[in-house]
Amino acid sequence: xxxxxxxxxxxxxxxxxxxxxxxxxxxxxxxxxxxxxxxxxxxxxxxxxxxxxxxxxxxxxxxxxxxxxxxxxxxxxxxxxxxxxxxxxxxxxxxxxxxxxxxxxxxxxxxxxxxxxxxxxxxxxxxxxxxxxxxxxxxxxxxxxxxxxxxxxxxxxxxxxxxxxxxxxxxxxxxxxxxxxxxxxxxxxxxxxxxxxxxxxxxxxxxxxxxxxxxxxxxxxxxxxxx
Amino acid sequence: xxxxxxxxxxxxxxxxxxxxxxxxxxxxxxxxxxxxxxxxxxxxxxxxxxxxxxxxxxxxxxxxxxxxxxxxxxxxxxxxxxxxxxxxxxxxxxxxxxxxxxxxxxxxxxxxxxxxxxxxxxxxxxxxxxxxxxxxxxxxxxxxxxxxxxxxxxxxxxxxxxxxxxxxxxxxxxxxxxxxxxxxxxxxxxxxxxxxxxxxxxxxxxxxxxxxxxxxxxxxxxxxxxxxxxxxxxxxxxxxxxxxxxxxxxxxxxxxxxxxxxxxxxxxxxxxxxxxxxxxxxxxxxxxxxxxxxxxxxxxxxxxxxxxxxxxxxxxxxxxxxxxxxxxxxxxxxxxxxxxxxxxxxxxxxxxxxxxxxxxxxxxxxxxxxxxxxxxxxxxxxxxxxxxxxxxxxxxxxxxxxxxxxxxxxxxxxxxxxxxxxxxxxxxxxxxxxxxxxxxxxxxxxxxxxxxxxxxxxxxxxxxxxxxxxxxxxxxxxxxxxxxxxxxxxxxxxxxxxxxxxxxxxxxxxxxxxxxxxxxxxxxxxxxxxxxxxxxxx
Numbered sequence: 001x002x003x004x005x006x007x008x009x010x011x012x013x014x015x016x017x018x019x020x021x022x023x024x025x026x027x028x029x030x031x032x033x034x035x036x037x038x039x040x041x042x043x044x045x046x047x048x049x050x051x052x053x054x055x056x057x058x059x060x061x062x063x064x065x066x067x068x069x070x071x072x073x074x075x076x077x078x079x080x081x082x083x084x085x086x087x088x089x090x091x092x093x094x095x096x097x098x099x100x101x102x103x104x105x106x107x108x109x110x111x112x113x114x115x116x117x118x119x120x121x122x123x124x125x126x127x128x129x130x131x132x133x134x135x136x137x138x139x140x141x142x143x144x145x146x147x148x149x150x151x152x153x154x155x156x157x158x159x160x161x162x163x164x165x166x167x168x169x170x171x172x173x174x175x176x177x178x179x180x181x182x183x184x185x186x187x188x189x190x191x192x193x194x195x196x197x198x199x200x201x202x203x204x205x206x207x208x209x210x211x212x213x214x215x216x217x218x219x220x221x222x223x224x225x226x227x
Numbered sequence: 228x229x230x231x232x233x234x235x236x237x238x239x240x241x242x243x244x245x246x247x248x249x250x251x252x253x254x255x256x257x258x259x260x261x262x263x264x265x266x267x268x269x270x271x272x273x274x275x276x277x278x279x280x281x282x283x284x285x286x287x288x289x290x291x292x293x294x295x296x297x298x299x300x301x302x303x304x305x306x307x308x309x310x311x312x313x314x315x316x317x318x319x320x321x322x323x324x325x326x327x328x329x330x331x332x333x334x335x336x337x338x339x340x341x342x343x344x345x346x347x348x349x350x351x352x353x354x355x356x357x358x359x360x361x362x363x364x365x366x367x368x369x370x371x372x373x374x375x376x377x378x379x380x381x382x383x384x385x386x387x388x389x390x391x392x393x394x395x396x397x398x399x400x401x402x403x404x405x406x407x408x409x410x411x412x413x414x415x416x417x418x419x420x421x422x423x424x425x426x427x428x429x430x431x432x433x434x435x436x437x438x439x440x441x442x443x444x445x446x447x448x449x450x451x452x453x454x455x456x457x458x459x460x461x462x463x464x465x466x467x468x469x470x471x472x473x474x475x476x477x478x479x480x481x482x483x484x485x486x487x488x489x490x491x492x493x494x495x496x497x498x499x500x501x502x503x504x505x506x507x508x509x510x511x512x513x514x515x516x517x518x519x520x521x522x523x524x525x526x527x528x529x530x531x532x533x534x535x536x537x538x539x540x541x542x543x544x545x546x547x548x549x550x551x552x553x554x555x556x557x558x559x560x561x562x563x564x565x566x567x568x569x570x571x572x573x574x575x576x577x578x579x580x581x582x583x584x585x586x587x588x589x590x591x592x593x594x595x596x597x598x599x600x601x602x603x604x605x606x607x608x609x610x611x612x613x614x615x616x617x618x619x620x621x622x623x624x625x626x627x628x629x630x631x632x633x634x635x636x637x638x639x640x641x642x643x644x645x646x647x648x649x650x651x652x653x654x655x656x657x658x659x660x661x662x663x664x665x666x667x668x669x670x671x672x673x674x675x676x677x678x679x680x681x682x683x684x685x686x687x688x689x690x691x692x693x694x695x696x697x698x699x700x701x702x703x704x705x706x707x708x709x710x711x712x713x714x715x716x717x718x719x720x721x722x723x724x725x726x727x728x729x730x731x732x733x734x735x736x737x738x739x740x741x742x743x744x745x746x747x748x749x750x751x752x753x754x755x756x757x758x759x760x761x762x763x764x765x
Contacts (some may be wrong), residue, residue: 024341052697068318068456072337073391073423078351082344118423122337144694153421200422201449202649227422 003166021047029180032038033102045088048133054126054136055190062193069197076111076147083125087132099207102139104132117155117224121195130187131159131222138163142215157224162216170210190204191224200227228350228357233279235260237297239271239315240288246749248315253515255346265289266296273305280353283332290490290519293332294324301329307715308363311352315340324487326428326459327367328396358389362396367739372404384501391417398429408592424450424457425645431463440467456486465495473502490516490525497533502645510537510546521557527603528554528567529559535571536649539578541565547575555561565606566595573612582616589616596625603629603639613649620644630663632697635739638742671706678710683717686710694731700737704731710746716755728752736765743750 023043030036061067084106135143139161150156170188191208196204204227214221230452235257239245245262252260261276262377263269265287272278285293293314314332316599325539327332336345356363363383365375379397383390394413401410414430417423427450434443447464456462461483468476475500495513503625513534520526531554538547551572569592576585592609595601601609612621626643633639640660647656670693677686689709698702708731711724732748739745745765752763 014339021341068455069454071424071454073425075388080349085343114420115388116423117421199453201427201446201453202422 003109006057006064006066009053009057009060013050013057016046016050016053020050049128051129054059054123054188055130055186056125057187059190059193062197067193068198069118069123069194071118071198073114073116073118075109076114079121079125080106080108080111080147083128086125087129090108091133091136102136102141102143104143104145106220107144107148110147110149111189114149114155117226119198120194124198124224124226125168127160127191127194128157130191131224134187134220135161135163135220138220140216144215154206154227155227156219159223160214160221162217162219164217165212165214165220166210171192171212177195194224195226198226228355228416229353230256231258232348233257233259233276233353235282236263236278237282238263238266238287239284240264240286241284251345252282254342255347255349257260264564266291269296270303272301273300276378278310278338280313280349281306281763282313282315282349285314285316287549289523290521291523291525292489294330295489295491295525296634297332298325298330303587304368304647308366309356311349311356312354313349313352316498323459324462326425326432326463328392329399355389355392355730359392359396362393362507362750368398370400370403372400376400377406378597395425395429398426398433399547400437402429402432402436405436405550407433407438410696411437418686422581424454424460425515427462428463429456431460431467435467440471444465444672445520453484455579458483458487461486463676465499469499471498477503477505477508488515490519490523494517497530497537499534501537502648503739504540505753506537506540508544510541510592517553517729526557528558528564531557532571532604532608534574539575544575544579547578548572551575562595562599563601566592566601567608568600570605570608570612574615577615585616586613589613589618593621603633605644607642611649614646614652619650619652622650624657627663628662631667632699634667634700636699654731667700667703673704674706676714687714691727694734699735699738701735701742702744704738705733705742705744707731708735708748709751712751719756720757720760720762725756725760729763732763733765740765 020043023039023046025037027039027043030039058067084104095096132143132145140163144158144160146157146158148158188208195206195208206224206226209221209223210223211221211223212218235252237245237248237252239262243263245264248263248614249260257280261272261278263272267282283293285317287293287296297314298311306312306747308329311323312332314335315338316335317338333349334354336348336654342450343697359382361378362375365371365378376397379400382393383397387393390739394417398410400412401407401413413432413681414426414433418425418430426448429451431443431446434446435439444464444467447460447467450457450460451464461479465476465479465483468479476498480492480496480499483537484654486498493512493516497509497516500506500509500512503747513530516530517526517534520530531550534549535550538544539549554564554568569588573592576582592612592750596606596609606629610622610625610629612626613619626646631642631708642662644656646655647659670689674686674690677683677689687707687710690703690710694700694704694707708728711728711731715721715724715728732745732752734746735742735748749763749765
């Protein structure tokens with residue numbers, strides 16, 4: 001039985017999803033008269049809010065001891081395709097209100113060779129979407145998104161940008177203040193939680209790594225390692 | 228692949244959801260789509276028409292869920308493996324219940340979703356189904372394991388993107404055929420690269436089949452630490468423990484209930500709790516099942532009978548009688564119901580010390596038994612009432628008939644055993660059932676020996692008598708048919724005997740369509756039957 005808080009978050013999430021459907025519809029209507037930057041912006045914010053509610057719900061449930069992961073084989077190429085589609089449909093605008101000019105390079109060769117990996121696709125998708133959106137906010141021109149085998153077992157999703165890098169307190173893990181200064185730290189707490197909850201019977205756990213050896217001089221690199 | 232060429236069935240108990248999803252389906256091209264609001268409607272539709280894909284909401288109301296539905300229609304052979312099945316769930320963390328591909332949806336989709344996502348997922352699973360068709364065509368009503376395994380190997384050699392799905396099915400098939408060491412090698416090969424819940428559980432099942440339950444238990448326990456939401460691991464562990472440690476099995480089911488509380492799992496818990504004499508917990512579990520399933524498709528006399536027993540064992544006499552009375556409100560008034568109610572009531576009265584009322588109830592139950600053909604569970608209930616009223620011979624007579632008739636059905640034999648246990652006759656029960664089993668083996672062996680020594684007619688007489696008495700015993704029916712066919716082969720076609728053989732093969736098929744000896748008997752019939760003889764429809 002869900003508690004009131006969980007149920008309320010759940011309801012809000014569903015309401016946002018309906019809002020998203022109406023925004024799509026509004027966009028279809030507008031397309032007859034050309035594009036609407038305001039609508040695009042509204043869609044982006046809706047997607048972001050939805051994601052935050054998913055994260056909030058997961059953290060709340062983890063506190064209550066009722067967070068449940070559905071760890072199953074995911075076809076990696078399909079997973080990444082879905083992820084990139086979802087990102088594209090809600091990519092933040094650049095500061096001029098036009099669509100962002102930042103290029104995302106991908107290296108998914110590992111996914112081609114290794115068909116599947118077991119993880120909770122829904123939750124991991126939110127971790128990666130959050131990290132990608134964050135990188136889009138901080139990158140100057142380039143982002144590199146890759147997946148590779150992790151030495152000693154596991155897979156590593158890496159998102160590197162050519163921005164100014166993480167502030168020192170994040171690198172020292174002193175603060176839960178997240179990837180960007182204007183955020184509450186929700187995304188990072190969520191990402192850490194989801195990483196840690198992925199485990200194998202032999203006792204390996206997932207983890208996050210945040211370093212400033214991304215692109216450019218000292219761009220940020222966000223890595224999610226899953227066992 | 229065009230969705231517009233496909234025929235779909237959408238199952239959801241909430242009308243507004245059906246409308247929404249129906250519009251989404253239409254927008255991605257699936258115009259031909261029927262709807263059902265509950266399991267009964269869905270089953271009616273599936274019996275009449277072929278569907279390419281099913282979109283089913285997990286929560287179907289009235290205590291029924293999409294997983295129960297999937298398992299039911301697969302067992303009833305109403306849903307071929309080639310039909311795609313997409314489960315829609317409202318919650319994160321919903322996880323596969325079964326490791327077997329047969330009882331697993333092809334994919335899950337979390338609400339809310341866009342039409343685009345729905346379309347992408349449907350196209351993917353339909354493409355997968357089409358790619359795996361060479362295997363699926365040998366699975367279902369009459370799974371041909373040899374051909375299905377050969378198809379697996381052929382597909383594996385082609386290195387398609389579905390190799391992992393093929394391996395998963397291959398593992399199931401190997402386990403079903405008891406080829407434990409090959410299954411173990413398959414799972415080990417996958418686990419060498421990475422851990423994944425289904426392969427961990429598959430490995431544990433192989434270890435059990437291989438005769439290594441201790442290692443399997445450790446592996447399942449470790450699997451549950453890493454994947455505490457993987458229901459198939461709980462179920463496998465509970466199944467393993469139920470043979471050796473029913474208390475531990477009950478605890479495992481209890482844990483699984485925390486992950487997902489379904490009526491079926493409540494039933495499993497209730498049954499274990501009854502066996503463990505944890506009557507308070509049993510009452511709670513059966514009360515849940517009875518209340519959730521009150522109007523549902525899966526409601527059953529058994530739940531009410533078990534609830535009544537949980538109550539009277541705690542001396543809650545009036546609650547027990549209420550449970551018996553309640554049955555009249557929720558089920559049609561059949562002789563089956565009357566017999567079950569009377570048999571349970573009899574036991575309640577005994578517990579309350581009212582022997583007169585108990586005897587009267589038993590007489591009623593036995594009258595129904597004489598006048599109609601009753602289900603196994605009702606018969607065993609009457610046997611239990613006989614024990615309770617001090618009529619062990621009558622009880623054993625019923626149990627013997629049930630056990631002989633259902634010799635190869637482990638579940639029923641187990642139920643018979645628990646009737647003895649409830650009467651406090653654990654050891655006598657074990658011996659009695661063991662003797663029954665030996666008697667059936669002896670009957671078959673004696674008949675074979677007679678046939679070999681030239682006394683085929685005597686063998687036929689023995690087997691025909693047994694086959695007529697035991698309509699659910701496929702082994703006996705098959706042997707009877709084979710003896711008759713030998714006779715036809717030796718002494719020329721006799722249409723009466725051929726007709727009898729036909730009847731017994733059909734009887735065996737009805738009792739156990741997957742029986743390993745059935746295929747041989749069918750082939751024998753086709754070999755000796757002259758053109759124009761009645762063809763076998765199995």
